[in-house]
Amino acid sequence: MRLTPPRWTGTLAVKTAVFITVMCCALAALLGALVHVSVTNQTVGQARDQALSRLTDAARAYQAGDTLMPGAGIDPPGLPPALRELAADGERGTMVAEHRGRPTMWAAGPADDGRALAVAVDYSQQARTIDGLDRAIVWSAVPAIGTTLLLGFLAVTRVTRRLHATARVARRISAGDLDARVHDDRSRDTGGRDEVAAVAAALDSMAASLQGKLLSEQRFTADVAHELRTPLTGLHAAAELLPPGRPTELVRDRVAALRTLTEDLLEISRLDTGRERLELGTEELGALARRVVRATGGGTEVRVVRDARVETDRRRLERVLGNLVANAHRHGRPPVTLSVNGPVITVRDRGDGYPGYLVAHGPQRFRTEGGAKGHGLGLTIALGQTEVLGARLEFGNPPDGGAEARLTLPQRPPAQGARPDGSM
CATH class of the missing domain: 3.30.565.10 (Histidine kinase-like ATPase, C-terminal domain)
Structure with missing residues (x-):
């Protein structure tokens, strides 16, 4: 079973509105993603540098036998296993993970006996900054898309209104109203004429040309019929004077046919003028x-x-x-x-x-x-x-x-x- 979509789905205004909406959403999503990635990389980079710097200080204190600073320790609880394995292999690294219900930036490095020296830096402020940025992007994109959609819809509506006016005039012309014209104001400006104005100007020119040709044809038909009327009247009178016989009957029959054709042409020319009156x-x-x-x-x-x-x-x-x-x-x-x-x-x-x-x-x-x-x-x-x-x-x-x-x-x-x- 073939389903036919509603008529409104095929209008230019609706298609344009859908296109603008999709493009605005795609553009907003792309820009939001770029801003999010850029700010996140910058924020995470700063937190990572801070954590590595504290890890360096903690390593010096550990090697000197001094007391470790707050937030630093050997194999502290909550250290992500992946970061612990990395430190056990003799590498340094950082990782963001939840610790005691708060986001934390961990930095870990190797210590003696295969243990890990780690430093925990509070990452809550940076996480809130990124979340606030994401909310700002979303809430700013919504009115921006709505405003763009409204302005685009108004602009397209002006174009479609002119197209509908041109279509109505075209239908009037096809119905026989050759006096119908679009008269688009922009069609008179040959320098700044847009596509709709060009179509309107072409339609008006076509209607004027068609009207001129039809009027010329109507005048020609009427003139021919009037010119034939006088000689046919004389021919009919002459045929009446011919002696009886078969040739005379043929002549009179052809003259009658010509007179009928002439009267029909005159009647058609009167109908073409559109000035007939009813009784x-x-x-x-x-x-x-x-x-x-x-x-x-x-x-x-x-x-x-x-x-x-x-x-x-x-x-x-x-x-x-x-x-x-x-x-x-x-x-x-x-x-x-x-x-x-x-x-x-x-x-x-x-x-x-x-x-x-x-x-x-x-x-x-x-x-x-x-x-x-x-x-x-x-x-x-x-x-x-x-x-x-x-x-x-x-x-x-x-x-x-x-x-x-x-x-x-x-x-x-x-x-x-x-x-x-x-x-x-």
């Missing part, structure tokens, strides 16, 4: 679905599971459903069913299903697959009008075959002129 009214979805089916020429079964009255723009909703039904007949196979279940309207056919790219990313204008005829504008217009309505349009392929478009109308109507992303 709200209360509509009964069952009756509206039947009107749409009649307008498309029939051949579609209407099922009203649960009727509903919603406040919506009737013309736009009919346009969406009409395009979905027409697409089902054109690219799917019968039977085509239009179902109403409260605010959810479903259009389904029994064809080969929607292409994978359409299910994953939505319809794309002028893209078709599998040799299908059309320009991919019908579903693009349906999706655009759905956004104006504040509704949600989803495409999928049911497990038992066919294609299904699900339109979910909002429970509350959006404000006049408002788009789903909140822009006007």
